[in-house]
Amino acid sequence: MDSGVTFVPLAHAADEAIFGGKAVSLGAAIRAGLPVPPGAALSSDAVDRIARAHPSAAGELLASSHVPDARLAVRSSAIGEDSGGASFAGQHVTKLNVRHAQLREAVHAVWASARSESALAYRSRKGLPLEPRMGVVVQMMVEPIAAGVLFTRNPVTGADERMIEAAWGLGEAIVNGSVAPDRFRLDTHGRIVEFAAGDKDIKIWYGDDDGTIEMPVPPELRTAPCLSNSQVHELHELATRCQQVYGAALDIEWALGPDRHLYLLQCRPITTLGAFQS
Numbered sequence: 001m002d003s004g005v006t007f008v009p010l011a012h013a014a015d016e017a018i019f020g021g022k023a024v025s026l027g028a029a030i031r032a033g034l035p036v037p038p039g040a041a042l043s044s045d046a047v048d049r050i051a052r053a054h055p056s057a058a059g060e061l062l063a064s065s066h067v068p069d070a071r072l073a074v075r076s077s078a079i080g081e082d083s084g085g086a087s088f089a090g091q092h093v094t095k096l097n098v099r100h101a102q103l104r105e106a107v108h109a110v111w112a113s114a115r116s117e118s119a120l121a122y123r124s125r126k127g128l129p130l131e132p133r134m135g136v137v138v139q140m141m142v143e144p145i146a147a148g149v150l151f152t153r154n155p156v157t158g159a160d161e162r163m164i165e166a167a168w169g170l171g172e173a174i175v176n177g178s179v180a181p182d183r184f185r186l187d188t189h190g191r192i193v194e195f196a197a198g199d200k201d202i203k204i205w206y207g208d209d210d211g212t213i214e215m216p217v218p219p220e221l222r223t224a225p226c227l228s229n230s231q232v233h234e235l236h237e238l239a240t241r242c243q244q245v246y247g248a249a250l251d252i253e254w255a256l257g258p259d260r261h262l263y264l265l266q267c268r269p270i271t272t273l274g275a276f277q278s
Helices: 021-031 044-051 057-063 100-113 117-125 229-246
Strands: 007-009 039-042 072-078 095-098 134-140 146-151 162-168 182-186 192-196 202-206 212-216 250-256 262-269
Touching: 021 039, 021 072, 021 134, 021 229, 021 262, 039 044, 039 072, 044 057, 044 100, 044 134, 057 100, 072 100, 095 100, 100 134, 146 229, 162 229, 182 229, 229 250, 229 262
Parallel strands: none
Antiparallel strands: 007 039, 039 134, 072 095, 072 134, 146 162, 146 250, 162 182, 182 192, 202 212, 250 262
16 A cells, blocks of 8 residues: 555554554454454544545545444554553543544544644643654444443452443433432452442434434333343453453443343453552
């Protein structure tokens, strides 16, 4: 490719200095047999060319066989992101329900989010270079029954127990605080020791156009658990498999697909035990 654009299957992303932390983390998960949605990793040079409207870069992205023919999630993978000391949680944009025609604009939005005032201030506080290098992950977007986060250590107390938060639809409802999610606390064997039903009055879902919308949840489901006991146990087993790859203290994003298959969306170190990280 004369433009120097680099796209590879997500499973082939292995160099953090080229593709960024998230892409490499997900690539390692795929290589370990973990259930990650398929997709492509874009190098930081490729993202720069696409964001700066290089004449051929966007066309090459759209023509790439590594980009799934599906609704897409376009996600940040900054160099230095998702390390134990710098998670960039909430700093960089994720674009959901992206169609191919809007893919270039979505990549540009992720690239630009690394240059926002708050993201640059965070980089300064962490002692990272002030000129960000942004890789991007383009994946099939899971259309989930439920989604959420799982911590392999209690993020508030540091206790050796699993904490799960779950809500109907896309996990963005938990990340942005739109709902009070279901909360499960598990012991180290995966047994539920505490459950608190959330008031999940809305779910975030994909719209007919690009992007997401809020939809009301039927009254009978608002406080109904969105995970069965067996699905909670499956999450525990997924977390155990993740620990074999990534280490002990993890912040895991997951989704329960329409086929009731669990997908791993992200796995990163818990940045600071004793401070809740979503």
